[in-house]
Amino acid sequence: MRAVFLRLFLIQSEIKDFRIKGVPGEGGISGNADSRGCQIGGGDLFPRAFRPGREPSRLRGGRRGCLFTTPDREGGRPLAPGVAFPLAKKLLALNRGASHRVEVILISRNSADTGLRIFNSIRHHNLDISRAAFTRGESPYRYIGAYGAHLFLSANAEDVQERPSMPVLPQPPSCLLPPATMSPTSYASLSTAMRLSSRTRRNRSTPPMALRPSTVARPRQRIGLYRAGLFGSSWRLCTQSSPSTQQTIPPSVPHW
C-alpha cells in the first residue's frame, strides 16, 4: 500500500498562523500497491516554518497564504516531527523484517530548496521515505494519483475536500487527521474515526458523527485499527471544530 502524508514535520513558529488561516500544512499520506506490497505517501510530516530567532530564515506569503521557508544552504537542522509523523512512523514499522508492505510518500507545498532540509530531516529521523513532491505553493494533490496512492490523510479539512475533485487518475480514499497536535488523544481520535467509519459502512444512512477528543481508543488498539481500517472502502470525514464540514468520502476501490 502507498499512503501520502501532509505535515510530516512541523515548522514551529507558523503553526498557529496557518491553522488560523486554514492553510494546509505540508505533506500528507498517500499510497499504492505493487509487487512488493503496500506503499504510503503523505505531507505534513514536518512543520512549516523555522523557529523565529533561532534560525536565519524568513517567511513569505504564497498562494492561499501558504508559508515557505527560505533555502537553507547547509540543509538546516532537522525539523521537529509534525502531526502526521507518529502515524507515518507506525505505518513504516509494518515493514519490519524482509516484507515491504507500506510506502510513505511526502507531498509538500514547500520549495525544492526547503525539500533538501526535509529530506535531511527524514534521514535524521530514520524514516524510509524516498519519494516526494515539492510544489512551491501549487496544489500537490494532483500528484497523489500518479504516485499510485491508496490512501490520503490530512489534518486539514480543506485538503481532504479538495483532493477528490482533482480530475486526474483514480483517487485513493482520504481521511481527515485530528488537528495538528501530537497528543496521544489526537491519534486515538483518528482510531476512533476509523472505527466509526467501519460501523457507518454497514449503514450509509447514519448521520455524520463529530469526533470528540473524549472518545479515546485504548493505545493498544491503534495499530490494529490502522491495519483494519486504513484500507477500507469508505471513509467518514470528521472534524472536531466545525461539524458543518463533515462529509463522507465516496467509496473507492484500492488498486490492488
Next chain:
Amino acid sequence: MTARGAPAHERVIRTLRSWGIRIDEALFLGGRDKGEFLKAFGADIFFDDQTRHCESAANHVAAGHVPFGVKNDS
C-alpha cells in the same frame, strides 16, 4: 522531475543551486514512470535523455529525446 529518489535527491538540488536555477516544482519519483506525473502537472512539452521516459511521456505530452549524455554514449 526526476526518476531519482532519496538519497540521490541532494545532488539534484545542490546542482541546480550551483547553476543558480530556481525551479517551481520538484518531483522525486523514485523510479516511477513520468507520464502520469506530466499529465497531472499539465506539461506542454517534455525532454529527456532516456527513450524509456520519452515513450512514457509521449502518451500524454509532446516528448523530445536528447541524444546526449552517458545514457546515449553506447
